Amino acid sequence: MSFEMWAEKYRPKTLDDMVNQKEIVERLKSFVKSRNVPHCIFAGPPGTGKTTAALCLARDLYGEPYREHIMELNASDERGIDVVRETVKTFARVRSIGEIPFKIMILDEADNMTSDAQQALRRTMERYTETCRFILCANYSGKIIEPIQSRCAPFRFSFLPREEHDKYLKHISENENVKLLKEGLDAVFEVCGGDLRKAINTLQAAASLNKPIDAKVVYSITGKASPADVQKMLEIAMKGNFMEARKQLREMIQKYGVAGSDIIRQIHTEIFRADIPEQWKIKLANIVGEIDYRLVEGADEEVQLSALLARLVEAANELEKSNKV
């Protein structure tokens, strides 16, 4: 077994190494051949190879010293307008030395950029097209402002199909001398749903136990690795225990630092699956939407979400009363 992060060790190095996203890879290869790259948006769910594709493209284009020609910036860490004004601009405006006249800026998690920053980026992209091409990676292209989208070639990444997923994990486990059972592999796919980074992390954590990886091992790993148990919190609220539900919420936000927007998104999904009268669901969705908006405006996450929890407790109580009648 090797002792680094496998997700990194097994990241493809060149476009030829990339087994999935066939059509995308073919188009990117044609860019390399013509030695020209347009601005691009790589959109798609996490762990599907967006960043990898960008890095492979760069390596194929520039050869090994590719690092000198690219810059990776992560919008989740540096999402403000200052970064675009200073860092991005400084990088973009200086001409690259070498046979390819432009550099590449990889803007990861670009959907986390503020809209001000995106506006500033739009101007930078336009002005320095000669010297710099942008690759924006994002989960949702919808969060990228229209004017940027229209300047970029769109690429839509999708989750890995089952066979590709299995092939990849089998390859790793053979290479690392790990015994991965069929049921273990099934479980990994079930919990990670084609998110390859998550799958490989799960595999490595499971391998650290030094025993054959079966379904039980996988579930125990993923149980521990996802503290954001929104579903459990909602269940507690539906049982009428507001104090306990609020405590869960508090831990999620404070201890594990889960963003309020992520919790909201999950609650929204869960509400429609919950065992409550259909009429209630749309009422609750309205409250969720209102709170979502308030959070964007800068309201307190815990206060707002616990108001929602109180409504759920109320809903559950009404339901119980009507069942008794």
Added chain:
Amino acid sequence: MYFAWTVKHKPKSLSEIVGNKEAIQKFVDWVKSWERAVPKKRVAFLYGPPGIGKTVTVEALANDLKMELIEKNASDYRTEDAINRFAGLASQYNSLFGGKKIVLLDELDGLTGTSDKGGVKAITDIAKTAQCPIVLIANNAYDPRFSNLRNYSLLIEFKKPPTGEVMKHLKSICANEGIQADEDALKFIAQRSEGDVRSAVNDLQALSQGKKKLTYEDVSWLGYRDRQDTIFSVLRMIIYGRTCISAKQAVDMADVDIDMLFEWIYENVPEHLTDPHDLAEAMDALSMADVYRGRIRATQDWSLTRYVIDFMTAGVAMARRNTKTHGWIPFKFPARIQMLSRSKAERAMQLNIGYKIKRKCHISAYRASKETLPYLKIIFKNNVSMAAGIAKWLDLDPEMIEYITGNKEKTEAIIKQLS
């Protein structure tokens, strides 16, 4: 004209500083050692609670030794870039004006979050090569962010001075201002400040405003501010209020600010409003109060505060319709305030590890701290060799390893494999 006494009576010379004699001596020796040669530690890191004279010590020393003091606050050096510009200053011992130079970076605690990314690292780089004395000041030198920086620093701890020392300082100010103060009155102020000299001087000034004499009676009412039962009766007036007016009036009685009062109400409402509908209405009112707080933050229009008050007091009082009054329920201190301060350090640690992961794994530090770190925790608990390999690969420091394992023995085993 109003002039803050903390500034007016600030010690000009080291001999006037209250307490911390040992720390000051250690610091003076270090500064003087620069006359002979560049010392092994080029940076002195003064740390300790607020208001006990860390900054004043540096200023007084510069004054005593006739050195040129170049001073920067956290707000001046938000980025690596700004610090690098600053580094130029530190490359020479002689100042432009012929004397010697000393550089002070104050309020290091203020360097937080991602916008200051690189700030601490840049300071560490300066610490390795500085050609003149560099002084750093922070409340907590043991913040994980400073772990690397500490290795290059001479750590000097400043402690709270004893009450007697604080009193002496207050006395000399009174003498200077021509105020006759009772011994008891000054003792009360000094004790109450718990070693924070700056706040003691501020209290003294506030209490003796326009007076020539200061008695124990003049100051003792300060103590009433601290009595807990006021907040309880305020909460009772709000949660069990029958009219909007009476609930709103409770705010005037409260001796905590609006935000803190909000926390008290928010914490205690659920136990006092047991009917689900009442509770939902009350939480709704609180969430509306919070919306107005957000609007105040966004617009800086403080006149909106009245709506915050409406919702958090009258709104909560009117929510109570079905809940029956039952026995005595105690009020509790807002738990999330306590938790917030506890978990702040933890989140800082998570993010620092996130940055280590980011350097290797093409993922944002934020997401790494959320998504990758949990897997590391599992690996580090189960497999020492793999943990050691990853720790080395990610360049984690011992504090980080200990955080990830959450266990001393495991940490030692991993570190042993590393060396």
